[in-house]
Amino acid sequence: MFEKLNxxxxxxxxxxxxxxxxxxxxxxxxxxxxxxxxxxxxxxxTERNILxxxxxxxxxxxxxxxxxxxxxxxxSFPLFYSTSFGGAYWVWxxxxxxxxGQAVSYEFRSKPGNPYGTIFFDCLLFTNGLLGTILIGIxxxxxxxxxxxxxDPLNHMTWNSSWRxxxxxxxxxxxxxxxTIFFLTxxxxxxxxxNSIANExxxxxxxxxxxxxxxxxxxxxxxxxxxxxxxxxxxxxxDLTIVMVPFKYFTNLIEMPIVAILFIIGVVLVxxxxxxxxxxxxxxxIWFSGAGTILTVLMxxxxxxYNHTAFYPSLxxxxxxxxxxxASSSRFTLITMGYVSLMIPFVxxxxxxxWRSLNKKKIDATEIEDKxxxxx
Amino acid sequence: xxDNLDLALVNWSRLQFAVTAMYHWLFVPLTLGLSFxxxxxxxxxxxxxxxxxxxxxxxxxxxxxxxFAIGVATGLILEFQFGTNWSNYSWFVGDIxxxxxxxxxIMAFFMESTFIAxxxxxxxxxxxxxxxxxxxxxxxxxxxxxxxxxxxxxxxQNPTGMHFNPDMARNEMTNFWAVFLSQTAVDKFMHxxxxxxxxxxxxxxxxxxxxxxxxREQILAVRSIMxxxxxxxxxxxxxxxxxxxxxxxxxxxQPVKFAAMExxxxxxxxxxxxxxxxxxxxxxxxxxPAIDPVPKSPIKYRIEVPGLLSLMTTYKLNSYIPGxxxxxxxxxxxxxxxxxxKIIRGYEAQQKLLAYKKAMSIxxxxxxxxxxxxxxxxxxxxxxxxxxxxxxYHTDDTVLKANITKVVPPIGIVFYSFHLMVGLGFxxxxxxMVMIYLVFKNKLESQRLWLYAALWSxxxxxxxxxxxxxxxxxxxxxxxxxxxxxxxxxxxxLNSYSVMFTCLLFAVVFTVLLIAEISIILKQISxxxxxx
Numbered sequence: 001m002f003e004k005l006n007x008x009x010x011x012x013x014x015x016x017x018x019x020x021x022x023x024x025x026x027x028x029x030x031x032x033x034x035x036x037x038x039x040x041x042x043x044x045x046t047e048r049n050i051l052x053x054x055x056x057x058x059x060x061x062x063x064x065x066x067x068x069x070x071x072x073x074x075x076s077f078p079l080f081y082s083t084s085f086g087g088a089y090w091v092w093x094x095x096x097x098x099x100x101g102q103a104v105s106y107e108f109r110s111k112p113g114n115p116y117g118t119i120f121f122d123c124l125l126f127t128n129g130l131l132g133t134i135l136i137g138i139x140x141x142x143x144x145x146x147x148x149x150x151x152d153p154l155n156h157m158t159w160n161s162s163w164r165x166x167x168x169x170x171x172x173x174x175x176x177x178x179x180t181i182f183f184l185t186x187x188x189x190x191x192x193x194x195n196s197i198a199n200e201x202x203x204x205x206x207x208x209x210x211x212x213x214x215x216x217x218x219x220x221x222x223x224x225x226x227x228x229x230x231x232x233x234x235x236x237x238x239d240l241t242i243v244m245v246p247f248k249y250f251t252n253l254i255e256m257p258i259v260a261i262l263f264i265i266g267v268v269l270v271x272x273x274x275x276x277x278x279x280x281x282x283x284x285x286i287w288f289s290g291a292g293t294i295l296t297v298l299m300x301x302x303x304x305x306y307n308h309t310a311f312y313p314s315l316x317x318x319x320x321x322x323x324x325x326x327a328s329s330s331r332f333t334l335i336t337m338g339y340v341s342l343m344i345p346f347v348x349x350x351x352x353x354x355w356r357s358l359n360k361k362k363i364d365a366t367e368i369e370d371k372x373x374x375x376x
Numbered sequence: 377x378x379d380n381l382d383l384a385l386v387n388w389s390r391l392q393f394a395v396t397a398m399y400h401w402l403f404v405p406l407t408l409g410l411s412f413x414x415x416x417x418x419x420x421x422x423x424x425x426x427x428x429x430x431x432x433x434x435x436x437x438x439x440x441x442x443x444f445a446i447g448v449a450t451g452l453i454l455e456f457q458f459g460t461n462w463s464n465y466s467w468f469v470g471d472i473x474x475x476x477x478x479x480x481x482i483m484a485f486f487m488e489s490t491f492i493a494x495x496x497x498x499x500x501x502x503x504x505x506x507x508x509x510x511x512x513x514x515x516x517x518x519x520x521x522x523x524x525x526x527x528x529x530x531x532x533q534n535p536t537g538m539h540f541n542p543d544m545a546r547n548e549m550t551n552f553w554a555v556f557l558s559q560t561a562v563d564k565f566m567h568x569x570x571x572x573x574x575x576x577x578x579x580x581x582x583x584x585x586x587x588x589x590x591x592r593e594q595i596l597a598v599r600s601i602m603x604x605x606x607x608x609x610x611x612x613x614x615x616x617x618x619x620x621x622x623x624x625x626x627x628x629x630q631p632v633k634f635a636a637m638e639x640x641x642x643x644x645x646x647x648x649x650x651x652x653x654x655x656x657x658x659x660x661x662x663x664x665p666a667i668d669p670v671p672k673s674p675i676k677y678r679i680e681v682p683g684l685l686s687l688m689t690t691y692k693l694n695s696y697i698p699g700x701x702x703x704x705x706x707x708x709x710x711x712x713x714x715x716x717x718k719i720i721r722g723y724e725a726q727q728k729l730l731a732y733k734k735a736m737s738i739x740x741x742x743x744x745x746x747x748x749x750x751x752x753x754x755x756x757x758x759x760x761x762x763x764x765x766x767x768x769y770h771t772d773d774t775v776l777k778a779n780i781t782k783v784v785p786p787i788g789i790v791f792y793s794f795h796l797m798v799g800l801g802f803x804x805x806x807x808x809m810v811m812i813y814l815v816f817k818n819k820l821e822s823q824r825l826w827l828y829a830a831l832w833s834x835x836x837x838x839x840x841x842x843x844x845x846x847x848x849x850x851x852x853x854x855x856x857x858x859x860x861x862x863x864x865x866x867x868x869x870l871n872s873y874s875v876m877f878t879c880l881l882f883a884v885v886f887t888v889l890l891i892a893e894i895s896i897i898l899k900q901i902s903x904x905x906x907x908x
Binding site: 057058060061063064066067068069070071072074075076078079081082083084085086087089090092093096097099100101103104106107108111112113114115116153154155156157158159162164329330332333336337340341343344347350351354355357358360361373374 | 437438441442444445446448449450451452453455456458459460461462463464465466467470471472473474475477478479480481482483485486487488489490491492493494496497498499500501502506510541544545546548549550552729733734736737868869870871874878881885888889891892893895896897898899900903
């Protein structure tokens with residue numbers, strides 16, 4: 001089956017899967033967004049516990065998607081893995097540290113014997129939500145804006161900035177995507193709360209926060225996209241050399257009409273979810289905005305790698321830029337991993353089934369206060 | 377090539393990885409084993425309908441959850457560290473090494489994370505059958521993830537199923553099944569998971585014994601000891617068998633590591649097995665057998681069994697088992713190349729690659745000739761095989777000769793860790809047998825000495841488990857990929873202060889979290905089966 005695909009088709013298939021994982025990750029980061037809203041949406045300990053428990057039943061999906069995203073990138077585009085992770089050292093280290101705190105906070109925060117108090121772990125959750133979202137947004141934005149590195153003939157990377165990746169945080173375009181992700185995940189979290197929580201006081205505050213967070217999200221997102229459409233991009237020529245091309249990403253959109261249409265549908269779905277929640281105040285919004293987020297981010301990442309575009313451009317050495325052709329694994333590995341990827345629909349099906357089973361009943365104060373239940 | 381002379385950077389990167397891996401390994405074995413013990417308990421609950429089994433299951437599940445969370449936290453850092461701190465490595469072998477990590481995520485982590493949520497939160501939301509299935513799938517998912525990371529680790533110890541592509545300057549996979557099913561991978565998975573089950577069993581028995589000492593939670597304690605001691609005994613027997621098989625495999629694919637484990641310096645027929653001893657000055661013992669065929673062993677006060685090492689390694693009492701000196705200085709009679717010769721050949725392979733890349737960059741016709749080397753099986757087998765050794769090459773013959781000892785791991789650490797691990801393994805065997813006897817004779821509560829022994833075996837199980845990883849990881853030094861790549865060649869070119877900072881940061885963060893974990897677990901144990 002995969003043997004029949006040529007090298008480029010295999011590389012495109014894997015770029016699609018990486019993009020899909022990235023898109024799923026952004027959607028699932030509603031958990032992170034929600035963690036930054038704990039204080040804003042709760043006034044009592046029970047309310048805060050309801051919020052934490054609502055998010056706490058999903059944090060492992062986000063975490064697992066992040067790990068799988070890393071593993072799949074390693075397997076399919078190892079040159080990106082070695083270049084970006086080793087090069088932009090401090091950005092990735094900060095992201096990792098932010099996520100380490102999250103992994104234990106849910107389980108430890110309210111357990112008897114916790115030596116640091118609940119507030120310590122709630123601070124870790126907030127830090128994870130704030131730094132995790134913004135920094136991942138900044139890191140992904142460098143797929144369009146570029147980084148400072150050189151690749152030698154042995155494919156070893158030299159990073160040309162002593163800031164080791166932190167320099168990306170001083171680029172306005174990168175920051176715009178960082179804050180887009182931050183506010184988007186907060187919006188998604190609110191929509192998720194409408195879907196999973198039965199508590200009027202929380203939802204009343206969430207409604208107000210939905211408006212407050214939607215506005216900066218839209219400003220950041222539109223600014224990022226418009227800027228992206230107007231900026232020069234890193235194009236791969238027929239002889240595989242890299243050149244700067246004006247309006248490259250806009251051209252990609254025009255030359256890949258399906259991507260353009262799905263991108264617009266994605267944006268419309270995100271907005272629909274928000275509007276439905278604002279009007280109907282029910283739990284449907286997350287399905288629309290969630291699907292819209294996945295579609296929009298997926299298409300954005302396809303813009304970065306498809307249509308002869310360098311997906312990890314170098315600003316200091318244009319020809320060192322990474323493309324899905326020069327950064328990929330061997331044909332054999334891509335084929336082998338292609339068969340492994342056939343498990344993905346099966347995995348998604350059982351996740352959906354398990355999720356539905358647990359979410360049949362909304363979380364309320366009674367469930368949280370029942371000592372027989374496992375709660376965070 | 378791959379020049380990286382900043383030893384501070386290499387050593388801090390090593391230390392950071394070691395700190396992360398050892399912290400991670402404090403939590404993983406318990407997850408692997410306890411998940412199955414919980415699944416057995418819940419199965420008994422579902423089959424008998426006895427609510428006491430449910431209570432017992434939920435109790436151990438609480439401890440499982442606390443331990444699981446911190447294991448996940450440390451695991452994340454471990455995965456990404458291959459890229460952040462070992463970027464040259466990530467490129468050189470990423471085509472092979474990345475695949476198991478990706479499969480681990482897709483196949484195992486999602487299963488684990490999906491069903492663990494049902495396991496914890498689904499008691500009253502899903503049917504008994506679905507809940508039990510979820511508990512089993514959590515256990516299977518955890519252990520599946522172990523398969524893939526251990527396959528990846530085994531491949532580093534015994535690189536197989538690949539070829540070197542000079543155009544990309546990397547190794548590429550050619551046979552997935554050779555990677556997945558190599559003897560090293562099978563042994564490593566079996567030995568590591570089985571020994572993890574021992575740790576979990578000792579953990580359960582130790583805590584249960586504490587309850588019996590305190591005359592509390594007797595039903596939980598006796599039933600838990602019954603399940604855990606049977607589970608632990610079976611796991612110990614498999615651990616011994618796979619340990620034996622694993623050691624024989626190490627003798628073949630990592631002979632210097634094997635010799636370090638056994639403290640075996642001088643090759644001999646009917647080689648003795650050192651049961652215990654103290655490691656003296658090892659450097660003084662590096663002597664060319666051609667100069668001194670029977671140098672003094674640096675293992676002092678040793679107790680040894682004549683011929684047993686030969687017997688266990690080859691099933692022949694009089695077979696010749698080469699020692700460290702045979703590998704350092706060569707042994708023509710046994711067909712063993714000297715390390716100096718390997719260094720020279722490895723250097724030649726590295727120079728051929730550099731010359732090829734240079735010829736390619738200027739479109740020189742020499743490129744075709746050079747490329748032919750990398751397709752010549754004879755050259756690959758005789759010269760490229762020692763690619764990594766080339767980094768110890770030096771034009772000054774004296775320095776080159778002195779460099780040969782750099783391929784020997786720190787012997788003291790490896791020797792002690794190995795002997796400690798094996799010794800404790802046999803102690804656990806005895807412990808499980810006694811516990812089974814006492815449970816079935818209904819004498820558990822009267823045997824306080826054994827209850828205390830079981831309780832104090834908990835830290836011993838952790839020491840034994842960590843010792844196993846030290847043997848594995850310190851023993852394979854200086855290689856990240858056996859014979860092909862050293863740690864110095866693998867490391868990311870960073871400022872050593874950056875790595876020093878992150879290393880200390882991780883050490884502090886992990887310690888802070890470990891303190892919280894221990895404190896919470898101790899509190900949960902003191903609460904017993906009382907709901908939160």
